Amino acid sequence: MPQSPFSLEPIFTAAWRIIRAMLSDPVRRFQFSLLLLAVVLLLGTVGYVLIxxxxxxDALYMTVITLTTxxxxxxxxxxxxxxxxxILLILVGVGTVAWxxxxxxEIILGDRLWQSVQERRLEEERMKLSNHYIIAGYGRMGQQVVRDLKRQGVPFLVIDSNPDIQEELIEQGIPFLIGDATQDETLLEAGIERARGFVAALSSDADNVLAVLTARGLNPNLxxxxxxxxxxxxxxxRRAGADRVVSPYTIGGHRLTLATLRPTVHDFFESMFHETDSDIDIGELTIGEHSPLAGQTLSGCDLRRVWHVNVIGVRRTDGRFLFNPPADYVIAPGETLIVMGPAEQIRALEERNQSHII
Incomplete structure (x- = not known):
């Protein structure tokens, strides 16, 4: 006798996988136990009515006092x-209530509640972000950008399409958004219109081009x-709208050469940029027309005595750089001073320069 081609085994296998996946999550397991408890409560009530x-x-009362013992x-x-x-109701119902x-x-005292609270707090923080930086991609380069921005106290938000990093970001208190950084909806939700900067650090060059093109279209001043x-x-x-393009392999090659030929210089930069407790930083001061520094000499600004920073370079209005400018160099509006000194002093100096109150 030929066997029927229809089999229930795949159906049972698929159902078991769904149930196992559902029971692996604490919240879904709790929801399922409440549903099972409601079914037992209903069956007990109906049973007392019929029997x-x-x-x-009265049937509901009997069922409740039986289940709660x-x-x-x-x-x-x-x-x-x-x-x-x-007796049957006690055996089934009491176990269901206990479960x-x-x-x-488990939800109240476990990590799930803490994670939910942290996730909601980060979501509220994300909604309030303004004048922030958006990092698209949380790979090795994106993680380094995040560490540097955290060290400098700069507001930022991470966008990544991998949901597996969500728990890690929550533990570190990093505002994030799980989504595609090349899509308008994702960038708008990340506050691209209120953002100050955008870092395209996705793993694919094609994705970075599309992300830059999308970000530039949504915020021309980014x-x-x-x-x-x-x-x-x-x-x-650059054609898509990037102001700066960084090649990690080119920079890595320069660092290897520097470490080989001038190891002490390499160690100095390594200490300045990679040690979390480093107190040295490099900043930039773009001089506006109404800035008190415009028209003064470097010695007249007295930045070294007042702010404990050294001017190590000047970017002129024509784009050329002047390294180690002399003390009698006159600062012109539109130029950018490159200064090095204590990190806190650098941040305070940059903020005051933006407000033209140096």
Whole structure:
């Protein structure tokens, strides 16, 4: 006799996978236990109505006192069938109640509640962000950008499409958004219109080009920096709207050469940029027309005595750099001073320069 091609085994296998996946999550497990408890409560009520002929309210009362084992008396003596039904209800119902209570305690005292609270706090913080930086991609380069921005106290937000990093970001208190950084909806939700800068650090050059193009279209005034894996992509990123393009392989090659030829200089920069407790930083001061520094000499500004910083370079209005400018150099509006000194002093100096109150 030929076998039927129809089999229930795949259906049962798929159902078991769904149930196992659902029970692996504490919240879903608690929801399932509440649903099972409601079913037991309904079946117990209906059972007392059919077996003992009790009114619905009395049947519900009997079911509740049976499941909770409070020891209250019966509304009226039960028949032998009713007692057997009560025994079965106790065996099934008490275990169900205990399981539901256990799941509730696990959620309240476990990591799930803490994670939920932290996630909501970070979401509220994300909604309030303004004049912040958006980092698209939380790979090795994106993580380094995050560490540097955290060290400098700069507000930022991370966008990544990998949901597995969510728990890590929550533990570190990093505002984030799980989504595609090349999509308008994701960038708008990240506050791209209120943002100050955008860092495209995605793993694919094509994604970085699209992310830069999208970000520039949503915010023409955005300061955009992008990562490029090869030199051919740099021109595309600039055409897409990137202000600066960084090639990690080119920079890495320069650092290897520096470490080989001038190891002490390499160690100095390594200490300044990679040690979390480093107190040295490099900043920039763009001189506006109304800045008190405009028209003064470097010695007249007295930045070294007042702010404990040294001017190590000047970017002139024509884009050329002047390294180690002399003390009698006159600062012109539109130029940018590159200064090095204590990190806190650098940040305070940059803030005051933006307000033209140096």
């Amino acid at each position: 003992e002929g009790l009114p619905w309210i 409070v020891g209250f008396g019966e509304v009226r003596p039960l028949s032998h069938t009713g007692r057997l039904f009560t 539901a209570v256990q799941n509730a305690v 300061r955009i920096t992008a990562r490029a894996s090869n030199e051919r992509t740099e021109s595309k990123l």
